[in-house]
Amino acid sequence: MTNQPLKAICLLSGGLDSATSAAIARERGFDVYALSFDYGQRHRKELESAERVAQAIGAAKHIVVRFSLREWGGSALTDDIAVPENRDEQEMSAAIPVTYVPARNTIFLSFALGWAETIGATHIFIGVNQLDYSGYPDCRQEFLDAFTATANLATKAGVEGQRFEIEAPLVQMSKADIIKEGVRLGVDYGLTWSCYSGSERPCGVCDSCILRAKGFQQAKMADPLL
Amino acid sequence: MTNQPLKAICLLSGGLDSATSAAIARERGFDVYALSFDYGQRHRKELESAERVAQAIGAAKHIVVRFSLREWGGSALTDDIAVPENRDEQEMSAAIPVTYVPARNTIFLSFALGWAETIGATHIFIGVNQLDYSGYPDCRQEFLDAFTATANLATKAGVEGQRFEIEAPLVQMSKADIIKEGVRLGVDYGLTWSCYSGSERPCGVCDSCILRAKGFQQAKMADPLL
Numbered sequence: 001m002t003n004q005p006l007k008a009i010c011l012l013s014g015g016l017d018s019a020t021s022a023a024i025a026r027e028r029g030f031d032v033y034a035l036s037f038d039y040g041q042r043h044r045k046e047l048e049s050a051e052r053v054a055q056a057i058g059a060a061k062h063i064v065v066r067f068s069l070r071e072w073g074g075s076a077l078t079d080d081i082a083v084p085e086n087r088d089e090q091e092m093s094a095a096i097p098v099t100y101v102p103a104r105n106t107i108f109l110s111f112a113l114g115w116a117e118t119i120g121a122t123h124i125f126i127g128v129n130q131l132d133y134s135g136y137p138d139c140r141q142e143f144l145d146a147f148t149a150t151a152n153l154a155t156k157a158g159v160e161g162q163r164f165e166i167e168a169p170l171v172q173m174s175k176a177d178i179i180k181e182g183v184r185l186g187v188d189y190g191l192t193w194s195c196y197s198g199s200e201r202p203c204g205v206c207d208s209c210i211l212r213a214k215g216f217q218q219a220k221m222a223d224p225l226l
Numbered sequence: 227m228t229n230q231p232l233k234a235i236c237l238l239s240g241g242l243d244s245a246t247s248a249a250i251a252r253e254r255g256f257d258v259y260a261l262s263f264d265y266g267q268r269h270r271k272e273l274e275s276a277e278r279v280a281q282a283i284g285a286a287k288h289i290v291v292r293f294s295l296r297e298w299g300g301s302a303l304t305d306d307i308a309v310p311e312n313r314d315e316q317e318m319s320a321a322i323p324v325t326y327v328p329a330r331n332t333i334f335l336s337f338a339l340g341w342a343e344t345i346g347a348t349h350i351f352i353g354v355n356q357l358d359y360s361g362y363p364d365c366r367q368e369f370l371d372a373f374t375a376t377a378n379l380a381t382k383a384g385v386e387g388q389r390f391e392i393e394a395p396l397v398q399m400s401k402a403d404i405i406k407e408g409v410r411l412g413v414d415y416g417l418t419w420s421c422y423s424g425s426e427r428p429c430g431v432c433d434s435c436i437l438r439a440k441g442f443q444q445a446k447m448a449d450p451l452l
Binding site for chain 1: 289291292293294295297298299300322326327328329330331332333335336337339340341343344345363364366368369372373375376377379380381382384385
């Protein structure tokens, strides 16, 4: 036993959920190693937010890995496909939306696993949520469980008996409860960015803006970004 | 039923194994979509080999995804760690060597999965081998099985009932048998590069050179690269 704090890789998108997830990691006593991706998404504004969130949370380190998923596209976030607007929740939940990016969380978690093994971190925090989400398959607990099993077979550390844990503390929470938890933990949501567009102000009409607005409304709080 | 050929993503490192694996995919009737990675490895010579192999095999497309695993290192291939030399097989199999790159095949397969889903490919070919290999955990069938389960939960296509298959046709073959199979399929091993160094000629003393030499010797063939 040592008194050295445990390390956790925390995926940070710049959005509300991942900022809250990282704050939970910090509260649980982990040193936060923040990881973001410049993958060819529609705008870099969310990466500026991720940088601010990492600083605010006192991350030990923040790495932005760069690659381009525009090599093949296939998503409204990485290709010339329009982002849906003004959809109600029934429309959002009718099908997996065009903003789904093929294998994105598998790619993100794989990089997190590589960094985790290198620095001796055992926990990877990801802010996915399967309730107030957009129907992405790689935001579900069963996906995370499968990835955990893969991680423990993929790595030297896993073979040698270390167990990697994928922590998704928000997976069963409503957006309103996520916001209340983040406020309790001192997260400044004014630093975060959820909108799929990178304009000066959030567009207010994309799925992500609509889910965020509903969350603040149900939490009976004002969004500091607006 | 259509007569359209099936598509396969084929991971191509530039080495002997992945060239053979891709040739097997082609023989099975797949259109080959070749995928390589410029990830901060010791040299780019293997990427030039991958390009030549992709051309020779008649790949429908060859994409090189670029990112840097030197952000965290942790391997002799991505960090300032010496590559072992002149080891016999007993020394090689005593422990997972320092050339192991944390989570590398998990990262590579994740990108392959993203491209596969985008273009409607169902099969991903990877040239891993668990016999004459260097003890890497992510070259074993049990890892590939776990990744397959993850892939089918991670994706929209998987949720909608399509099944992704990770094909590792060499996983149980000796290096000599791999070479014989490749020669039968017309693979020109003079185009491939296995050495961990990027000198003009293979070093002959790294694990990869030693395993390749043993393979050609046991297959009773000359390495066209030498």
